[in-house]
Amino acid sequence: MINYQKVRDEVACVAIASFSPEIFHPSWFTKHNLISDAELGDDECKIDVIHQEMSRFGNSWLRFEALRDRIQISTTDFTRSDNLKDLLSSILSLLTESGCKQIGFNRILSYNLNAKDYHAVGNAFAPKKMWDNAFEGVDDDFGTVGLKSLEYRLNRSDSYKGHYLVKLFPSGPEEKPEITVRVNDHVEVRSDEDPALVIQEHWRDFENMSESLVNNILRSV
Numbered sequence: 001m002i003n004y005q006k007v008r009d010e011v012a013c014v015a016i017a018s019f020s021p022e023i024f025h026p027s028w029f030t031k032h033n034l035i036s037d038a039e040l041g042d043d044e045c046k047i048d049v050i051h052q053e054m055s056r057f058g059n060s061w062l063r064f065e066a067l068r069d070r071i072q073i074s075t076t077d078f079t080r081s082d083n084l085k086d087l088l089s090s091i092l093s094l095l096t097e098s099g100c101k102q103i104g105f106n107r108i109l110s111y112n113l114n115a116k117d118y119h120a121v122g123n124a125f126a127p128k129k130m131w132d133n134a135f136e137g138v139d140d141d142f143g144t145v146g147l148k149s150l151e152y153r154l155n156r157s158d159s160y161k162g163h164y165l166v167k168l169f170p171s172g173p174e175e176k177p178e179i180t181v182r183v184n185d186h187v188e189v190r191s192d193e194d195p196a197l198v199i200q201e202h203w204r205d206f207e208n209m210s211e212s213l214v215n216n217i218l219r220s221v
Helices: 026-031 078-094 115-125 128-134 195-219
Strands: 005-016 046-050 054-058 063-067 070-075 102-112 150-155 161-171 178-188
Touching (some): 078 195, 115 161, 161 195, 178 195
Antiparallel strands (some): 005 102, 161 178
16 A cells, blocks of 8 residues: 655536626625625735636635636635535526536645655556557667556446546656646536535535545555
């Protein structure tokens, strides 16, 4: 079993629907009591752009972006995960006419490993011997093969329509090996489902599933 230490835990959620990006000024969020004035004040909030094609701003914990066909909110602070859940579900509750059709729950987890365990992960999912044999005749000075990225799709087994996408890839500088796993929990919203309610009801399952899935992957090495 390898040893690994979590160094990154990000959460993002995407809603695919029809939006008017220009309405999403920070003042819109405070007007509807979605985010406090203090968190969106001039000293806390940085506005990149507010335009009919795209709006984007952020503060100390939130990154918000709206396009005509989607909203994405994210945080690098997992302790604010519930805030993301409540924010996006509230936006969709207010904008029922947007017609949300898809929701993507995303988790990005990165781990530090020692060099031996780092290479063990790559060799477990993309055995070097097989690839070395495949590249027979390549000069040894060319360098050894190694895992660049691996993506896996799984069908859902719960009551929702959709799938999971899991991507594993090396990250971090060579002198400090790191593995990152991205988990995309994709839900197709049915016509009889309330997208805001889907977010509220599924969020905790998404958190638990993504953490458990990554731990199971790394513990299997």
